[in-house]
Amino acid sequence: MGVIEKVAKAPQAAPVDVRTRKWVDVLPLDSIIQQDCIEAMRALPAASVDMIFADPPYNLQLGGDLARPDGSHVDAVTDDWDKFDSLSAYDAFTRAWLAEARRVLKPNGTIWVIGSYHNIFKVGSAIQDLGFWILNDIIWRKANPMPNFKGTRFTNAHETLIWASMGEKAKYTFNYRSMKTLNDELQMRSDWEFPICGGQERLKKNGTKVHPTQKPEALLYRVMLACTKPGDIVLDPFFGTGTTGAVAKRLRRHWIGIEREGGYVEAAQERIAAALPLDESAVTTMQAPRQAPRVAFGTLVETGYLNPGAVLTDPKRRWRATVGVDGNLRSECGAAGSIHKLGATLQGAPSCNGWTFWHHETPEGLKPIDTLRQTYLLATQP
């Protein structure tokens, strides 16, 4: 593994044509090119890599400071690399690097790009305009996203990945069997759940995170396992702290990283050097735990298992409450809240399991609403 500071400054031994500044015959495999990604890709030969994984800046456009309800400060992404003058400037940047990426990809290669609603529509639109053929969009559902502290929107709990081939008729690699095995013999779906990158995996220096947006290795692992073969070449034009390189090394794929910031390059080098080829046990630990799906009471209302206006009672019929459109319960005395909250309030208890406390009338008598939840699960789970 080496680091090439700039193609133009590469040592004479490096296989670069001085006039064209292009890599000849041999690619800078398993090394980091420290340079702007568009320039660096221009120096790579056409049709030379099997996959591109790209995590470009999202163009977040954050406002002022944000504080949590407890008053603490939210550490936002304020880095210069995420600043663009305008939406159209971002658009131009996106089209420029995607065009180079397309040139560098083999005809049977595929590209992956990750983003959020801030940028993914611009990315996807450019991908289609450039002639790529979208194969799937994949949702990374975050197990532990940051909440919406001000209660102004839905919790932004996912990111989107686009997977595309070189064209409508292009061939591509998809390891269907691997994915099905990884998913307990069920077809792998387009929504994947992983925790955000934290704990031991998160790179830190002097106690602070090295990169603000480090991606979990599990995500890259699934991407590479699904869409490359051992020995394939994976290019990451926004290498950051090298998640792509670390996973590629473990999965015995070749990688090329492009990254402008020296600090990130250094951290990536160290990290990848320490990465070990995969062993069996690691495979199992990479899998997201299968957990019983959680069903909110409101879901039963939305899906018609229980209608707004229905009356619930406790098992002893001491209290009656009416179901509201949003799944709230309103008792005759005027108190209102969720099934759990109202149950607790009426009993004067600190907490209450609304699922077993509240009952509804059925032809077979009073039944806990928990039975409705079971019915819903049976109907919707495979």
Place this chain on the structure above:
Amino acid sequence: MGVIEKVAKAPQAAPVDVRTRKWVDVLPLDSIIQQDCIEAMRALPAASVDMIFADPPYNLQLGGDLARPDGSHVDAVTDDWDKFDSLSAYDAFTRAWLAEARRVLKPNGTIWVIGSYHNIFKVGSAIQDLGFWILNDIIWRKANPMPNFKGTRFTNAHETLIWASMGEKAKYTFNYRSMKTLNDELQMRSDWEFPICGGQERLKKNGTKVHPTQKPEALLYRVMLACTKPGDIVLDPFFGTGTTGAVAKRLRRHWIGIEREGGYVEAAQERIAAALPLDESAVTTMQAPRQAPRVAFGTLVETGYLNPGAVLTDPKRRWRATVGVDGNLRSECGAAGSIHKLGATLQGAPSCNGWTFWHHETPEGLKPIDTLRQTYLLATQP
């Protein structure tokens, strides 16, 4: 509920200006306009609806329905002219109907558009270019998606919705409390799970489905509950078999549907006629505190719920403060101010909710003064 076949052919009684072909003073509420959606929206007054929900076609095999490229520049990057042509036509069509939608929306209104990877990137990109401000993208995770029979890709198990306001500074309706109640007291996330539309809900004629992409009512239910108020006007420019109308009627919102195909119009009419509005009381949702009557802390002192001289502390008893006659707090260190200000000052935080920060001693232990406010509200509200 009525059906207007075409604005130009509307009966004389209809409030349409013959020269401008526009609706005047009165909107065609709770009715279906059978016409092309762009023309039909042109006839509606500007800034007249509170929400637009759109489920546009995403079939890229364009027929005569979609506008041809209107002189927009030709990008020479692609070599597949057929595909570029249809992609460009779809783009033009998308921008045309979105521009009309924007004109028709109130300044504080919001738009929802649903789509899949075939079209959602074009839609989102156009939404941003037109000046809308994306608030969230929402993932509808299908509980029971159709499998990928060929095993060539990931199972396409979700669709994407975009929710946007009229601009960065625009206000919008978001019933945060309702969503949190609906989700068992956890913030509603950006990924929603619903089954696909089937069973009794799926409209059928002679045993075959009436519409190929009928959306589940549960989806529209959550959208409307989250982002509209009772009595609001919801416009659906791609009405299909009227899911939007049926849900709007149940939730006591007004609706306007635009649909070109007579067969769908007929099915929608029948369906919506059969839908029953929910009882007034059931439509009541959980109120955000700021919509509840405001109670000043001083009021609690004036009315004797808390006496001047009472001592308050934070939950960890790190700070003590005495209640003044005017509802001011004075800490032992001499700092003074409103319950909010003093809390913020002592913690060194930018702000503080005094109602939950300050506690008072009760026989049951330390309790936040917010409970006093609840008691006061229960005692004084009808």
Place this chain on the structure above:
DNA sequence: AGCGTAGATGAATCCTGGC
């Protein structure tokens, strides 16, 4: 050692009404 609790934190376009 093991358990329980407190504190920190993550790609976030994060307030509103009155003067």
Place this chain on the structure above:
DNA sequence: TGCCAGGATTCATCTACGC
């Protein structure tokens, strides 16, 4: 238009520390 002040607002996970 901006400024000021009231007051509303968080979930899952990991680490550190004390008992």
